[in-house]
Amino acid sequence: MHLLLPLVLLAASPQPAGREGVVTLAADSEAQWVSFDLTPGNQIRFTLTLDERPVTAILDTGVSYSVLAAKSAAADPTRVTANGQATAIGGGGNGAVAVGWLATRRLAIGGLTRTGGGVTVADLPALATGSAQAVDMLIGRDVTGGQALDIDYANHRFRLLPSGRLPFVGAIAPLAISPGRRVYESSATIATRRLAPMIVDTGDGSALTLSAASARTAGIARLPTTTTISFGLAGETVSTLAILPAVSLGQQVVRNVEARVEPAGGFSETIGVAGRIGSGLLQNYRVLLDPGAGRMVLKPGPEANAPPLRSTSGLLVGLERDRLKVLHVMRGGPAAAAGWQPGETICRINDQPVTTDYPTSALAKWAIGAPGTAVRLGLCDGTVRTLTLRQFY
Known part of the structure; x- marks a missing residue:
């Protein structure tokens, strides 16, 4: 809690038809781990290759279409075309940001290669990672969604596998890609109340975020609360903050979960979801995200039952x-x-x-x-x- 934990997410933005490219996996993709570090905002930061150029990126399953920073050296302004607006976190929760479109030739991450397609172009400030330096890209559902994504947080590495693979044993929770929002979604149960859909968002550094309506359903008002601030592409948002005694994600019970509650009319309500499950929670597990097989698999790591850090300064x-x-x-x-x-x-x-x-x-x-x-x-x-x-x- 001593560091800013920013939120960055784009809901489904209008994209030129048929421009997600063709994704293939190498025969040895299982052996091709991608190393990463966690930003101060709890986000997975790594390096990929875009059109033969190394670029830094955040792995962001809460993004419908991958985003390239407008200020990145990989974003040739003469080739970027206007492409409307996208809904983003910040500015009260329902902000809209202008986006462009850039056709790409080849994108490579570990054993995954995407040929053709393109990326959304938008401003990506450094504040979006809680770090002093901005990244070039957010890699979203359009690149990873057709594969199984194995995230080994304990060893700071991930890999992309064919859907249906089960490389480790853990608790299973439901997972799908929503047809409208085009992001990873699951559900959560708090005090016997099932909340759905919940976006599974590796680009969100917080643990759990709830809409105002979901928080009322879950009985958050009975708990001690304070306030916190988050930053997204559309600006800052002040949220209520509480520690939940337990949250169930399918078969996995998670104890002492830090939860943020958005103001009424916030981002989650705007796009029609109950909230988000973020990297602040997921980082305590080995995680397999396989929407094609309909499952998220969680294997507890050594810090899974550790209490969350609480600010004592305010x-x-x-x-x-x-x-x-x-x-x-x-x-x-x-x-x-x-x-x-x-x-x-x-x-x-x-x-x-x-x-x-x-x-x-x-x-x-x-x-x-x-x-x-x-x-x-x-x-x-x-x-x-x-x-x-x-x-x-």
Whole structure:
């Protein structure tokens, strides 16, 4: 909770007919693992080849059609054509972003090759990954949906297999690609209430996101809550945040799940879904996504039953070079009680300077420290404040 966990998702956007290309798998695709790292926003970041050029990408099963960043060196502006708008997360949940279209010759990921087809072109800010650097692409359903996708989070690798393969044993949950939205979808059960459809979204860094209506059905109002902020292609969204005692995904029961609740009329309601299952939950499992076989398979990893990290500071911050900018002050937290405001900047923590490697450094753990700990925060204007940590949700 000390890092921004952004959300990026496009619903089905209008695409030129017949331009998804032809996808093939190599005979040895099972042996062709693709290495990845997790961004500070819990997203799968890797390198692929697009038209013989290496590009960085996020594996995003919540995207209907793969997206190329307009600022990427691979996006030749003279070849991009306007292609309407797509629905995106942010700006209150139902924002629309302008998109273009770029025909491509060849895309390769591990043992998968797609010839022909094309990609949507849109702005992909760095904030979309919670990292200081933007990526070139979001790889979505149009590339991976016809295969089985085996994600080995523990070893930071994934591979693409023929649909129907079952490379490991685990709990099974339903999975399909919706005919209208064209994304991966499953269901979840909370307090005996089945919620469907739930988008299975590896590009969403949070664990579980619910529409306002789904949250009411699940009885979230009975739990302690606070607020959090997310960023998508259409802007920022403030959501309610709670810890659910248990969520069932098919045969798998997941304990202590961090859940975000969108405001009424938010993104999920706009596109007609109950919510999203994100990488913040999936990363604690080995995951097989095989919509062709109708199943998601979950094998618990060593962190599957670990409690989620909770903010004890009530400050959500983003890194801007050598400083932290306050993005959100969580409702009911110690920072709110002390009068902190969004936009304030922090340059030192317990007399240590903020550096560019902050997101992966031990220093970043201050905001989830033990209740009762007093933290000295040096603002960039030279003033120093002391914040005493406590549990508040």
